[in-house]
Amino acid sequence: MNAIEITDLKYRYRDGTEALRGISFRVLPGECIALLGPNGSGKSTLLLHLNGLLPEKLSGDGAVKIYGEPVATKNLEQIRRQVGLVFQDPDDQLFCPTVAEDVAFGPQQLGLNETEIAARVKKSLAQVGLAGFENRHTHHLSHGEKRRACLAGVMACEPAVLVLDEPTSDLDPRGRREFKAMLRTLPATKLIATHDLELAVELCARTIILDHGQIIADGRTVGLLSDEKLMLAHGLERPHILHHLHPH
Amino acid sequence: MGGHHSHPHDHGAGHEHGPLEHWPAGGKLAGALVLILTVVLLPRTAVTGLMITGTVIAGLLAVSQIPLWHLVKRLLLLEPLVLGVAGLMWFQPGGGKIFAVVMLKANLCLLTTLLLSNTTPFTELLRVLQRLRVPWIFVTTLTLMHRYLFVLADEAERMCRARSSRTFTRGRRWQWLALASVVGQLFVRATERAERIYNAMCARGWK
Numbered sequence: 273m274n275a276i277e278i279t280d281l282k283y284r285y286r287d288g289t290e291a292l293r294g295i296s297f298r299v300l301p302g303e304c305i306a307l308l309g310p311n312g313s314g315k316s317t318l319l320l321h322l323n324g325l326l327p328e329k330l331s332g333d334g335a336v337k338i339y340g341e342p343v344a345t346k347n348l349e350q351i352r353r354q355v356g357l358v359f360q361d362p363d364d365q366l367f368c369p370t371v372a373e374d375v376a377f378g379p380q381q382l383g384l385n386e387t388e389i390a391a392r393v394k395k396s397l398a399q400v401g402l403a404g405f406e407n408r409h410t411h412h413l414s415h416g417e418k419r420r421a422c423l424a425g426v427m428a429c430e431p432a433v434l435v436l437d438e439p440t441s442d443l444d445p446r447g448r449r450e451f452k453a454m455l456r457t458l459p460a461t462k463l464i465a466t467h468d469l470e471l472a473v474e475l476c477a478r479t480i481i482l483d484h485g486q487i488i489a490d491g492r493t494v495g496l497l498s499d500e501k502l503m504l505a506h507g508l509e510r511p512h513i514l515h516h517l518h519p520h
Numbered sequence: 521m522g523g524h525h526s527h528p529h530d531h532g533a534g535h536e537h538g539p540l541e542h543w544p545a546g547g548k549l550a551g552a553l554v555l556i557l558t559v560v561l562l563p564r565t566a567v568t569g570l571m572i573t574g575t576v577i578a579g580l581l582a583v584s585q586i587p588l589w590h591l592v593k594r595l596l597l598l599e600p601l602v603l604g605v606a607g608l609m610w611f612q613p614g615g616g617k618i619f620a621v622v623m624l625k626a627n628l629c630l631l632t633t634l635l636l637s638n639t640t641p642f643t644e645l646l647r648v649l650q651r652l653r654v655p656w657i658f659v660t661t662l663t664l665m666h667r668y669l670f671v672l673a674d675e676a677e678r679m680c681r682a683r684s685s686r687t688f689t690r691g692r693r694w695q696w697l698a699l700a701s702v703v704g705q706l707f708v709r710a711t712e713r714a715e716r717i718y719n720a721m722c723a724r725g726w727k
Contacts, residue, residue, distance in 0.1 A: 357723040364716040381725030
């Protein structure tokens with residue numbers, strides 16, 4: 273069964289902007305996919321659909337299916353349990369005063385008991401390398417730590433699909449390297465919207481390129497990103513890292 | 521980003537830790553409520569009672585080791601409100617005395633609140649409220665407010681800095697206009713952020 277199945281997904285904002293114009297693709301369980309495209313290409317809008325966060329799209333028309341279940345009002349809880357969404361601005365996502373409370377938020381909503389919640393908090397903080405940060409205040413963390421805390425909060429819900437919106441933007445090179453290494457260790461199916469082309473090459477075997485709300489290309493990352501003409505035409509560029517992978 | 525800014529409200533004040541900070545938050549909250557209720561309920565004529573309560577509060581303030589200038593600054597910030605209310609008393613017969621008593625009572629209450637907030641981290645107070653089964657919507661609102669006050673303050677600071685770096689006139693009128701637009705922008709950004717926070721909460725199962 274497909275982890276994500278999107279069929280002819282269209283979306284228009286209230287101001288008339290057409291954000292998505294008929295998008296279709298499938299993601300198999302365990303895949304790690306990079307979603308590339310210039311600013312305003314519809315990446316973030318697409319990600320919001322995967323969690324049923326656009327209320328007018330909850331008619332259950334079956335355009336978005338997660339493990340065979342259409343995203344609709346009646347099964348939102350199940351969908352959000354399966355799909356973990358990490359937002360672009362960590363300050364939006366860390367809404368609790370301390371790291372432990374924030375990571376515990378998801379498990380609490382799942383109705384777990386205190387012992388299970390504590391175990392999940394400990395496990396996911398260790399997973400993202402923030403063990404011992406339980407009582408730190410969320411607004412005192414560095415940007416890199418905030419990113420990790422956000423991820424821990426989502427991992428604590430143990431989602432089968434992890435959706436990340438520009439996870440490495442605003443990180444310094446070391447932060448970026450460490451974040452990528454950590455992402456690699458997470459077993460979930462991953463869909464990563466990003467401008468970090470090196471991340472795409474290093475982590476994702478498959479890439480989907482989006483522009484003007486349409487899928488321009490969908491294929492093997494190295495193949496697509498080596499196509500300089502294609503990359504330049506859609507606000508991207510051939511990443512430097514590929515020169516080292518395929519010297520010519 | 522405002523990653524490592526020191527936020528004075530976080531651990532009370534930026535002063536040395538006094539002994540009151542180790543007292544349990546629940547006890548401090550209850551104590552403060554009792555003190556405030558006493559001040560409010562004491563009749564206007566019970567000057568001795570007010571004096572005794574005042575002495576207790578002053579004693580606690582001395583023990584707390586909160587620097588005096590810090591208290592005075594906070595108090596002055598709130599004084600216009602107190603004056604606004606107490607000022608109305610002048611228009612009554614015997615207004616002078618009532619004015620003095622209202623001023624005294626209001627300031628004693630403010631001092632008690634300052635004492636509490638400067639010796640108890642806000643997050644601990646929230647936890648006490650939660651344990652007391654204060655309605656969740658109230659506690660959640662306070663928690664979110666406390667969390668995002670700093671984010672908004674940082675944002676406002678950045679906007680003001682960006683404004684002033686491109687402001688080349690010293691005209692008062694211009695400065696007020698600039699301030700107004702910063703406030704307006706801040707409101708718009710806060711609303712948008714609220715929407716994103718709500719989305720993030722929903723994404724993690726908020727019902």
